[in-house]
Amino acid sequence: MRMKWQAVVALAAAATVVTGCTVTVGGSASPVPGQGPVTKVVDACSLLTPEQVDALGYQGAGRSVPGDKSRNQAAMCLWNSKDDAEMSSVLNVGMAVDISIDEYLAGAVPKSSPERIGGFSWTQYASILAGDCSLYTVLGEKSFAYVSVSGTDLAKSCALAKPAIPQVASHLPGGQDAPQITPSTSAKPEPGGPLLSVDPCTLMKPEQLAQLKNISPSGEKTVSNVVPNSSYCLWDDTDGNDGQKAFEVWVGPSTPVADWPGTTDVQPTETVDVGGKKWGVFPNMGGLRATCGATLPITDTSSVQVVSGFIGDDTKTCDVVKQGLPLVTANLPG
Numbered sequence: 494m495r496m497k498w499q500a501v502v503a504l505a506a507a508a509t510v511v512t513g514c515t516v517t518v519g520g521s522a523s524p525v526p527g528q529g530p531v532t533k534v535v536d537a538c539s540l541l542t543p544e545q546v547d548a549l550g551y552q553g554a555g556r557s558v559p560g561d562k563s564r565n566q567a568a569m570c571l572w573n574s575k576d577d578a579e580m581s582s583v584l585n586v587g588m589a590v591d592i593s594i595d596e597y598l599a600g601a602v603p604k605s606s607p608e609r610i611g612g613f614s615w616t617q618y619a620s621i622l623a624g625d626c627s628l629y630t631v632l633g634e635k636s637f638a639y640v641s642v643s644g645t646d647l648a649k650s651c652a653l654a655k656p657a658i659p660q661v662a663s664h665l666p667g668g669q670d671a672p673q674i675t676p677s678t679s680a681k682p683e684p685g686g687p688l689l690s691v692d693p694c695t696l697m698k699p700e701q702l703a704q705l706k707n708i709s710p711s712g713e714k715t716v717s718n719v720v721p722n723s724s725y726c727l728w729d730d731t732d733g734n735d736g737q738k739a740f741e742v743w744v745g746p747s748t749p750v751a752d753w754p755g756t757t758d759v760q761p762t763e764t765v766d767v768g769g770k771k772w773g774v775f776p777n778m779g780g781l782r783a784t785c786g787a788t789l790p791i792t793d794t795s796s797v798q799v800v801s802g803f804i805g806d807d808t809k810t811c812d813v814v815k816q817g818l819p820l821v822t823a824n825l826p827g
Contacts, residue, residue: 611662614630646757721747
């Protein structure tokens with residue numbers, strides 16, 4: 494199963510361990526005789542306190558991912574935005590203590606001039622994700638930290654990343670005290686309407702799936718951790734690593750049609766009318782080549798989307814999505 498859409502919005506991040514205003518790493522200063530050097534362990538999730546996470550508009554303890562020098566991976570911690578956030582996003586905070594920033598970024602291009610925040614110089618670098626805003630600071634020859642927000646709109650992601658930087662910087666050695674945060678409040682609609690009890694796997698029947706080339710008849714439902722209150726059903730492709738991609742149907746009981754990742758402030762390239770219901774089609778959805786999405790409003794505050802794609806032939810990117818639209822439409826409530 495390849496390139497699930499929900500994974501796209503959550504790529505990127507990193508972080509560190511702190512006590513008060515100092516970064517803490519595991520291990521002793523010298524190796525035990527007869528053994529190799531001690532590996533420094535960085536706990537990225539402690540770069541923000543629970544109170545800071547909450548005030549910035551995110552929730553939970555954060556998902557920690559350890560660093561791995563052999564894979565050129567910095568330690569990272571990821572938090573999902575609160576359910577009432579205006580834009581669904583993922584906050585990523587990361588830090589490395591044994592990788593240089595040049596090794597890590599591998600030629601990524603700066604998108605901004607350095608900006609002094611929290612006692613450090615931060616530079617935004619280009620990302621492969623259209624809605625990802627990532628800013629980095631060099632701490633030493635083999636050490637750096639970064640703050641990243643991945644959402645559906647680059648400008649909005651940067652507007653969310655900037656307030657998080659001084660909070661993170663306050664926990665780095667030599668960082669300035671964190672300013673007080675004024676939490677923003679922007680309520681999203683409550684789940685409701687005709688989609689509230691819809692299982693996305695019921696929006697395609699087995700006999701309908703048989704009409705889609707190289708798509709498995711067996712689907713799997715998953716609750717999204719990126720788009721609040723939404724779920725999707727994924728039917729895997731059957732033709733290997735290239736060619737047809739998996740077919741996904743998403744249900745958003747509290748997701749306005751313009752809030753799906755990759756559609757915010759973007760106009761569809763075409764409209765497909767199915768019995769009076771108008772689907773907006775987005776080739777290269779979210780800036781991802783070989784990925785196509787189509788969205789349909791159900792009410793002002795709820796919608797559905799279909800996502801698939803094709804690897805190796807750009808002319809076929811939206812073929813299966815368009816074939817599936819009348820099939821999904823026939824199964825919608827009402």
